[in-house]
Amino acid sequence: MRELGLFGVVMLLGSSVAFASETIIGSGAVITEKREIGKVDVLKVSGTGSLSIERSEDGFGLWIEAEDNVMPHIVSNLENDVLEISIDAKRDIHPVHPIHYLLKVSDVQRIQLQGNATLEASDFSTDKLKIEVGDAAVALVDINADEIDWDIKGAGTVKASGKVKKQKVAASEKAKFNASDIKANSVEVLAHDNALVDVSADDELSVAAAEKASVKYHGKAKLTKSVSDDASITTS
Known part of the structure; x- marks a missing residue:
């Protein structure tokens, strides 16, 4: 019985080793690859890497700059106008570079960032856009829009500039x-759970802050506020 038990343990350990993820260290040899895409309404980016997005009426596509042994493990999939970009979860990838x-699209309605992804968008114009930032992702955006909706969670960070008519922030x-x-x-x-928010408004500003959130605002907008649980609202 002891021998059978020991054999079972050895088999279990062997199985664990067999299914351990492969570690890949970047080779240092950088290549560029273009992947064809069509219409994109929703963009989902996870893992590591920086993304630049540009509006274009022609020449749509996704250009990827990565090391030659990392490139095959970068996954991009477009289905039902939803483009997902990620790193193969079955591999432990450590890029050196x-x-x-670089994503060129006609327009996009929703962007989701997760992991350590960074979004960079300069002089991006659109009618309506929702941007969701979670985990340790970062969004650096210069935008002109009629309406923009933000949802930031975890250690997500946003630095934004531009001009919009209506802005919602959670x-x-x-x-x-x-x-x-x-x-x-x-x-x-809408800010809570230690979130830090800094905004400007010219006409109307509505703030609900709770759970030690801190909201700072600029401008002469008419303020409607609700504050609880040691949250704060201040003006410059």
């Missing part, structure tokens, strides 16, 4: 949101 994506779990350089007419903020 940072991964960079920030929680120690998220950091700085849009003091966005010139907005109407702003609505």
Whole structure:
């Protein structure tokens, strides 16, 4: 009975080794690959790497800059106008050279960032956009829009500038949101759980802050506020 038990343990250990993820260290040899895409309404990015997004009326595509032994493990899938970009979860990838994506699209309605992804968008114009930032992801955005909706969680960080008519912000779990350089007419903020929010508003500002959240605002907008649980609202 002892021998059978020992044999079972050895088999179990062997199975664990067999299914251990493969570790891949970047080779240092950087290549660029273009992947064809079509219409994109929703963009989901996870894992590591920085993404630049540009609006284009022609020449749509996804360009990836990565090391030659990392490139095959970068997954991009477009289905039902949803583009997902990620790193193969079955591999333990350690790039030596940072991964960079360049995405050219006609427009996009929703962007989701997870992991350690970074979004960089300069002079991006659209009618309506929702951006969700979670984990340790970062969004650096210069935008012109009629309406933008933000949802920031975890250690997510946003630094935004530009001009919008209407802006909604939901920030929680120690998220950091700085849009003091966005010139907005109407702003609505919901902040809690130690979130830090900094916004500007010209006409209307509605703030609900709780659970030690901190909201700072600029401008002469009419303020409607609700504060509880040691949260704070201040003005410059």
